[in-house]
Each structure stands twice: as C-alpha cells, then as structure tokens.
Amino acid sequence: MSEQQDYEPRVVAFLCKWCSSAGSDLAGVSRIQYPANATPITVPCTGAISPMYILSAFNKGADGVLVSGCHIGDCHYLEGNYLARRKMYLIMKLLEFIGVEQNRFRMSWVSAAEGAKFAQVITDFVGDLQQLGPQDKLKRAENK
Amino acid sequence: MEKILDKKRLGDWVDALADYEVLAPAWEEDAWGYQPVNGPIRLDHPNTKQSPKRLAFPQREVFFTFEQIKGEAPRLTQTLPEAPRHAVFGVRPCDGRGVPRMDQVFNDYVEDVYYNTRRKNVAYVGLACNKPPNANCFCLSVGGSPVSTDGLDVQMTDLGDRYFVKAVTETGKALMTAAAGVFAEPSAADKKQLKDMHAAAVAYPQRAVNDPDGAPAKLKANFKSPLWDELARACIGCGICTFLCPTCHCFDINDEVQSKAPLKGQRVRTWDNCQFPDFTMHSSGHNPREGTGARLRQRVSHKFQYFHENFGMHQCTGCGRCITECPVGIDIIHVVNKVAANAA
C-alpha cells in the first residue's frame, strides 16, 4: 500500500539522560542510521516519567510513545528505573485494555554503550507503527 | 391540525421527513437516549436519561477560531454552527416545557446566535404521558401537565394501536403536511378517547412541591437559613443534576489552543455547572459560594425564585431527573418544601 509507505509515524521518545540519551549519542557518534520519526525528550531518569506524559503524548497526536532508560541495576539514581518499570507496566496494560494497539507504547533499556541497540529500537518501533497507521484513539480532534 | 396515525405507519411518517435528521428515544447501555432513527421506532420510554436540550445547546460550541502569527494582529473567524434540521420524537411534556425556558434565557438580553441557529432547526414532536408517572415526576405542581403542549411543535398521544397527532405550531403543521398521506382524520370516538386519556393522565397522583406560588418569597426569606447547609451535607458537587436538567443553561468559555507558534486555536463554550466547587471561584481565591449549602441554594433558588422573578414562571418543569439520578439522594421537592416550611 503506497499510502502506508507515505505515512510517517510521529513518535515521542522519553530518554533518560544517563543511559538512553547517552546511548543515542553513541548511535550518533557511530553514524548508525535510523528513521527520523522519533523526537527525543531527555529527562533525568525514567523514574521521572509520569504516566500522564504518555497519555498526553497520545492525546496530542503521537502515533507511538517510547520510554527508554538504564538497564535494571544501572540506574544513576539507583531505583528510578524500578519505579518506572512498575508505572509503565500499569499504563501499558491500561492502554492495551481500552484497545490501543500494544505496539504503540514501547519501553526499552538502552545503556550508554548500546548505540546500535538504540538505533535498532527506534527502527523496529517505527516499523511496527508503520504497520498500524495513524493513532486516532486518544488524539484530540482539531476541529469538531 | 389533528390527525390519527396508525402505529404501523409511524415509520412512514419518519421516512417522509427527508429534510430532517429524525431522532427518537432508543434503549442503549441500560438507558433511554435520543438516537438517530434507522429502523422501526417504539415510543414507550418513560423518559430519556438526558433531556433534549443539547440539540440547541450542545455541551461544546465553537464560537470562533483564532490565529496569530508572531508580530501580527490576531485573526478571528466566527464559526456559526452548521446545524442539520432535527425532528426529535418522543419528547415528554416536561422536556417540551424546557424549550421556551431556554429560548427565554438565550434571547432575553442578547440574542444568542449560536443557540438560535440550532434552535430554529429543531422540531419537537412530543409524546403526552398517559401512564402512571415515574416516582419522581412532579410536573403538575410546577404548572405543567402530563399532556402539556408547551414548547412542542407536535403533540402525540398514544391511543393504543394508534396515535392522536396534533400540530401545535406552524413547524408542527409542516411536519405533518410533509407526510399527509399517512394520517387519517380523527373520529369523534378518537377525540373522546383522547379527552378521557388526558383527563386520566392528570389525575394520577404525583409527588408535589407543596406551595409553588409561595416558593419564591419563602426561598427569598430563607436565603441565609442554616437549613441549606444541612440539606446539602451529602452533596458531592458533581454535575449530574444540572447536566441532565432540561433547563439548566450555564456555561463556561475556554480557549482551546492547538498550536502555540503560530498561535492557533478555538474559543469554545462548554456546559458548566453551579454545583462544581470552582463555578464561582474568583482568581483571587475567594469563592462566594464556598460550601455545598450555598451551591444547592443557588440551584434551587434559580429554579424556584430567581427565574420566576425574572420571567414570571418557574424554571423547573418537574421532570425529576435531578432527584432520580442524584447519587446521594438530594431531592429538590424535599428541599423546596422543607425550606418553604421553615419560618425564616
């Protein structure tokens, strides 16, 4: 379908400053190419990501939302990613429950050393979103 | 214009109203609500959960859109509603009586172009109540009646296998004329049956506001009564009573910003509700109606005093929705009676 090929998913990627943002820097330094669909927002820690951010991003028209942080045990703040894991699990289940496609929300652990993994995570995510088409379930209608 | 409509031909009448989007009560999710008609309709609902007020006064109305490019003057574009013509069937008399009250409000000081644009496109086809009333119906005590035609364009009365259909307004006549062929002339027996049924309908016992005529003065005298706080102790401050009310019309206006640069958005009107704690919240933090008592007094006094003072009629039409649906048992009949009985 040509229509689907033209479609460019809009992704908000919440990256923790210490691991995943650094990992994305490494992907950059290594010049690993990946789709330009994800706009990063760097936060101190995945633990700082309120589920409200996820809902808000979908509400504002994101086709997918990525949360990425340090591997368990590697959190710069020791426990932030543990807290995030629980919160993000809950919001993921809730989204799934109301019938939002599972692939619209993704969480990953990408360390500062995993530049290639970062690129892969984005590539896979954008690929999956391309299959799904635009997200209009939570998206605010611009004119009604 | 008075006609007889065989129940089997109700669908034909609806079909003939091609210029209208026809709405009728349908059972959905454990409740009656107005739905676009596609297929057979049955008019045997007690009443709908929500009143039909939203047809002329929707919960959200866009007034205008705005746009401002940095350094330039803002550009405003008014957006008048593109309201389809609606014919709404099965409107109960209490809800019918809500219509002129809303007309009054939206045309008193200022003619509200948004309301009027929608309002002139709605035709209300009423259905008289000829069964024992609901537990919390009290139309009779607020000057209404189960067979009132007030606010309706057409009144239908269920005569068993057929409806007695009466045009109340010119709009109503047009609705009937559009399908002249489906109607028959009423016989004398039909008319007699109608008369008897109407007489029986008004004779059913109902709950009542004891002294509706005395209410405005009594409420006024009890403005400072501690009784209000007592009666409103259980109030949770939700919007059920007013949002379901056929005559509540308060609204809030907000700017919904879609884009910050360039600035782009809409100014919208949404329903508001005097029972919400923030309804009268000032930006200073002061709230003149701080407690639930003051807020209940506002709602009840508006229905039974202020509106009467302004327009010479009670705003409440006795549909009973606010009583039935209140999660904590606040009962406007009880409140009015209790306050009126209080020696101020």
Place this chain on the structure above:
Amino acid sequence: MSKKRTGVFVCHCGTNIAATVDVAKVAREMAAENTVAFTQEYVYMCSEPGQESVVQAIKDNKLDSIVVTCCSPNLHEKTFRDNAQRAGINNFTCEIANIREQCSWVHADKAKGTEKAIKISRSVVRRVNRNQPMDAIAVSVTRRAMVIGGGIAGIQAALDIANAGIEVILVEKQATIGGRMLQLSETFPTLDCSQCVLSPKMVEVKRHPKVKLMTYSEVQEVSGSVGNFRVKVHKRSTFVDPDKCKICDHCTEVCPVVVPNEYELGLTARRAIYIPYAQAIPASFTLDEDACLGLNPIRCGKCKDVCEAGAIDYDMRPQTVTEDVGAIVVATGFDLYGPENMPELGGGRVEDVLDGLQFERLISASGATKGHILRPSDHKEPKEVVFIQCAGSRDPAKHCAYCSKICCMYTAKHARLYKKHVPDGRAYVFYIDIRSGGKGYEEFVQRTMEDDDTLYLRGRVSKLYRKDGKVRVHGTDTLTGQNVEIDADMVVLALAMTPSKGTAEIAKTLKIGRDKDGFLAEAHPKLRPVESVTGGIYLAGAAQAPKDIPETVAQAGAAASKVIALLSQATLSRSPLIAKVRPSHCTGCGMCVEACPFFAIRLENGKAIVNEALCEGCGSCSATCLRAAIDVKNVTQMQIHEMIEACLA
C-alpha cells in the same frame, strides 16, 4: 512578568549538521516562536569567534535565555553555560538542543532531518521559556574520610589520605587488615615476598596519627550525601584488649576448641582464640565468639586463666559507633568464584584440587606447611600438578562472562614457584589465551613457558575426578586437536574473581550501583573510573573489577586524591536542579517520601519538604505525585508538557 527574550544559536558544525539539516530553516522556524528575540547561525558555534558572538548577542539583544542547537549537551553544555554567565545571564537559562548526535548524524534525508531538528529545537525553546535562573547550592564539608575494606586498596587509600593531613577511618570486617594480599606468597612478576612488602604499610596504618583503625567492624548504615555522610559502624567484640595483649600465645595452648582456619582457607585448623597471622594488625588475639565454648568462666575460662596480661575480657560488648565523614572509599575486595558451581571441575569436592589462594598458602613460608608443597590428602610432595586457568572466567554460558585478568599471571607464577620447590616436578597449565599485558608480565610468562617441565596446553578441561590416589584430568589440546588425560597429584584452579561476599549489601547501604557482574559500578567507564555514581563515594581495588596489585594501588591512590581534592574545599557546590514542592498542591500523602531513593523528602506539618543536601534531582517524586505538587527545577511537568506539545506540533 516581562516578556521572555530567548536567543537561538544554530550551529552548522561544519557540515556535520549542515549537511543533513537545513540550518537556515531551523533558525527561521525558531524565529517564529513568540519568545525568541534573536536567532543566529554559525559554522562552528563552539569555536572562539562562535562563543564570542553568543556573548555579544546576549548583551546586544538583552537576551535573558539562550538555546544552542548543536551537538550533545555532554560536550558543550558547560561551554555555553559559561558563556551565558560571562554575558551576564544565569547559566541555568542556557539549554542545548542536540541536533547532531540525535539528528544530523543518524538521518540522511535532509527534509526529515530538518523537520526533526526543528522539533527538537522548538521543544528546547519551550523548555527554556520556563527555566528559572538559579545558583548552585553550597554545602559545608566534613573534613574526614572513611575507607571501607582493609586490604591493599584500603590501606593505600587510607595512608594517602592520611598523609595529606586528613583524618581517615579504616573499617575492616576481619580481625586484621591486610586482606587478600596478606595471604599471598610471592607476587608477580618480581617474585618479591608479598607479606614483606605489605607489612610495613600495615604497621604504618597502625601508627599513623591520622588513621583510626576499626577492625572486626562493619558499616551498618549510611545517611547524608557528598561532603556530609553519617556512617554507623558496628564493631564486633574480640574479647581481647589489643593494648594489653602481648601475643604470647599461651591462650591458644589451653584453648580446647579446634575449628578450620579461614585465614588459611581451611588448609589448617585454629583455636577459638587465635591470631590470624603473625603479622596481624592489630597485633592481638581474637576470641571467636561462635566457636568459643560460651564465654562462660564456669564452662571453660582457660584462656583467661593463663593470660598474664589480663587482656581477655568476657564482658566486652559489641559497639555501634557513629562517624561523620565527608567522603568514602569503598575497597571491599574480591572472593573467588565458588568451585561448587563447577561440577565439571570437581565441584569443590575432589581431594587435592585446590584453588589459587589455597596454593598461595601452601607455598607461603608463613603457611601451614611452612612453604613446603605437600598435597593435602597424604602430605606427599606432588610430582605432577595441573594448573587450570579460566576456571569460571570467560564462560558466559555457564559461569562468569568476564576475564578475571590476573589468573594468567599468577598461574605462571604458581608454576614457577612450584618448580622452585619441586625441581623434579612437572607442571601442566591449561589455558585459553595468555593475557599478559603489563610491565614485565609478558617476559615473565615467556620465561615460565620456556621451562621444559612446564607444559602449556591450549584448551579447556572437560572433567576431573579422583582415580587411584590421583586426580584424573580430561582436557583437550586445541593446538594439536588431541584429547589429553593427565593423572595429576594435585590440581590448582585459577578460579574467577568475584566481588567479595557482602558487596551487594554494602552497595545497597551506600546507595551505589553495581554492574551486571556484581562489581561496584564506576560513574563513567573511561572518564570517571574511580568514582561511584553517588557523589563523594569512590572505588578502589577488586571490588570495582578484577585487577592486580599495582593497578589496585594506583586506583587506591587515585581514589585518595579524589577524596583529598573533595575535602580540600571549604564548601561544595551541588547542582540546584533538585526537587521543589508546591505547598499549595501538596496534601502530604507521603508518596514522594516513599518513592525517593535518597531519603531526601520528609513530611512536616502535612507537607513534603525536600532536603536540598540529599536530593539528586532524579524526579521519581514528581512522577509519583498525583497532584504535580513536586517538580524537579527546570524539568517541571509544565516544561515537559510543553515539550511534548512542541514535538508533536
């Protein structure tokens, strides 16, 4: 509030950015933002003229905040914040939009790259709009340090710190300092005597006026943060007053209890009252409470009876001591990977299969056999010894994935020492690769390999078991492709190094991270190798990763110099980007208190209060609060909200 005036500076980074991002368009789009009063592009914003132009633009245009769209903030955030300050505006009103690493370098399509660069830049502009100017927080410093672990790393760190005139508390779990190094016989590649090198340092620790030594002690609780830690140390009771003990040894002669000697790795036994080594510091006996018949003079009391010095006190009680320190060095050392995890190598149950440390004790002049190599089972001199390298190391499937780094060297040393003690013996070494990076290391290994009676076999051992009074070792020589079977008198396993037992607990107590293998995690693998992720806590020795003695000493010195640098400051400045409570919204539910990993929040009069000295600004509180009543400064929910909006506009 006066209108914001933000400047946006778009860097081309030569063609690094400009090749895939239409920088002019980025600048144009940013100029359309309501708060942007000035935009500029430049080929290298971080160059001297680039930086000057930023400073000039801030002054000329009365900017109150700036966004530089360039490379990662890790590179030039500080540069441009310094410039902001130089131009007279607060450095925290400068933010970096990363359009190089996160954009131009990873996207080839110019249109898409430009679109993304605009989104990134716009979101940072929106964020900066709500950045508050602020100053770093000044914290006073406690000019004392603590070193946890009294091995060579801890000893070295403690001495270096003490020699700088800073009081240091050395906490050791065992009855003596010295750690693993004290157990070694000779050290590679020089083969000098381990104890001879170490003892003087141990004595120096004991005598140094600035060192407070706490042996038989463990850290129980740590609160506070960099510059001001409060540490509770639990000191177990030794029941012997070290000041009175004359180490006359009379007590051990009468003690009726015999238990395996853990200092000799179970090769010998000791009494319930004992001294770990002759060189122990403190030079004093210790009464092992668990082994003793009951500290009850009616039941035994023999040692007390014979102690002429009156050093034994059965009523001595454990103590908990609270120490305030400004910095902590963690040097908790290593243990060996448990042989019980390796059934293929006997699972620790085959006689005459020793580990490297046991072998050290066997060849040590101070060890059980006084330096004679006698195998444990029958005390005969082993004529054929198999050394197995990488026992548990470099085996991601079953054991430890990492290389334990020192085994190649010490196995070579073992083989050499064996041959010295048993000239007619034959040594076999199974290895995977020989890793001998280090001064004089390769030469050392080569010399060992050149010995005709030391046979290096490249390959793994598949199994070993006891047979006819010998240990039969099945292995493969991958160079010849042949299976090898050796009936050895003794086998020595070069077991993998693991973090010492209790590393997990101490990491948790100190709130420092561990890596995937359980070693203490450094803050940055390259640039901050001796710092833990928690400010004011430093790492030294094998607790951080397997390493040899010189490396350990070097790292200990580095950690000490970090401590000295830290404690030389009168006050510390901390990042002001910490949590802030909006009391009007706070209901005092305490969820932030519970979520905070740093115990930095408490409730007071029904409202949350942030302890500025403890808060690290992670934001866990903010994401947990249901009312947005707590935010990290300059990363507020409001700012994230607007950034989300900007990303999707």
Place this chain on the structure above:
Amino acid sequence: MIKLQDIRDTARDMLAKGEARAVIGYRRGSRGMLAEPAFLTRPEEADELVWDPTCFHNLSLYLVHDRKHLAHARKTAGAPVAVIAKGCDARSIVVLLQEHYFQREDVYIIGVSCEGTGVVDERKLAGHLNGAQAISAAFDGDDFVFTTAEGEKRLPAREVMADRCLECCSPFPKEHNLAFGEDKTGRQLEAPFAALDRFEAQGAGERWDNWARHFDRCIRCFACRSVCPMCYCDECVVDSITFPVTTATTAEEKASRIRWIERSAARSENITYLMTRAMHLAGRCTDCGECDRACPVNVPIRLLNNKMEKEAREQFGFEPGASIGGPSLVASFLDNDPGNFIR
C-alpha cells in the same frame, strides 16, 4: 446478622457521651426506598439510622469533606467522627490513613460486615421487579426483601447484587473500632474480577469499540470523581480553574497551570481524563464501586479501576487498603516486578 438497633444504640451512646463529634451513617431518603448519607450530631437522631441493601455510599468520602471543611475553617478536629463503613469503605479509610489525610484517632470506624451479601444494583433490581417500584429493601440472611405496592418480594441477594459485591472476598471491615456482623473474609460468590474477565475476553478491536462508545457518552459531570473518597485533590488534571488559590498564591503559580486535558466533553479528552483517573487510583481504589454507580450515563468506570487492581494484585502482589503502614503501589517496587515487556 446485624441488628440495626445495635448500630443505633452505639451511635446514640457515642453522641450522648461526646465520644464522637458526629456519626455518619445511612438514613431513609425522601425519594422512595433508597438510603442516603446521614450526618447525626444529636443522640436522638440515632433512630434515623438504617442498614439495608441500598446503603451503597462509601461514607469515607464525608471524612474527606469534613477534613476539607476543618482546614478551610482553620479548626482542629477535636473528638473523632464516627463513620459506618463496609469492608470496601473501611479499606478506603485505610488508604486515606496511609496517605496521612487524617489521623487514625480522628475517625471512629463502626464497621458493618456485608456478610454473605452486599448492596443492590438498581438496574438488576428493575429487571426483577417488572416495572413495580420498590418502597423498601431489607437484608434477610442471603436474601434481599423488597416491599412493593403489590406486597413483599424476596430475592436471593446474588441475583440483584452489584457486581462489585458479588466479586468481593473481603466484605468485613478489618480496620475498625467496633464491628457488627460476621467476618466472612474469603467468601466467594463469584470469582474476583469476573466482570472484568468477561470484558477482557474480547479482542482488542471489540474492546476499543466498546470503550469508544462509552467514552463518547461521558458528559464530564465528574460524578465519578466527586463521589470518590480517593479523588480528594483540590485540583484535578481536568479542571481549568479549580486551583487551590490563596492570597499567598503567586501569579507565576496561577499561570503555571498545566492544561493536560481540555474541558470539552470530547472522546479524546474523556479518555484521557478517565485513564488518568484510573492511573491515579491504581493501588488506591478499594472497589467500592461508587463511581460506577453514580455515573448517569452508565460508563463502566469500575472496569478501568478493576483492571489496575487486578494487575496490581497479580503482578505486584499488591492489595489496596490492606494496612495503614503498607507501601503504596506506584511509590514502591519489588526486584522481581515484571520486566519482560521491556525490550
């Protein structure tokens, strides 16, 4: 079996002796059979109290009202408020205590066990009465007895009970000062989360179709939020102006009001509101079901909260309102929390 007289005597006694500032219970309302919240301050009012299957309300809500009122009037609490609490209501009180909303000594919990039954579901009852109006309702063992104009109608409670009560295994208020009725903790009338499981059995597409319809119906009257004791925030993510403004509130604070959600009752906004609410109630909702009951347009709000409760229980071993000193769901974690969803 609970004797109403015992409850009345307790209330009367407490008020007479000044042991309670007020007793919050249930009384017969002015509109037919339904009970309504009652606020007693005088001993002689104790006889107004009722205990029947229409005592739906989670009265802990009024403890929240009381505290807000005291805070506004700058008064201190004084004697405790006594409150009648069912199992779920008492758990709500525990959550409020966990969150330090008031102190344990400020409330006197008169626990009432739902024993083998629960509260009636008006919609289910209507189906059984064939249009007849019930005038009163009463417990009788495992039955409910309704009086209508035509006489008495006895129905097995299970047939007309609310889903939440059918699925409830803890009908006894563990946290109490005084409790009436038998402790039937562990009873099982229907499997926990039965209604949720039925809903979840649908495919994602069907679930969405259903929710889209439900979310479209929401009129944003906020009855769900207003009736919920856990929704005690002064300001909600959906309000444009409910801002706890005081004279000390700065202009900057007033301006920094995040508008996560628009006030318009549009589907996207309704979803975001109700999902946010479900997230905020995760680990706090004790399934009193009041939001679901109060909703005038029958949005099955309970399913959303139930979903969170189920995940919390199954994945994190978490029971809301289990103990006052217990952890909160989203501010705590376990080392072995599920993580295999993370790539």
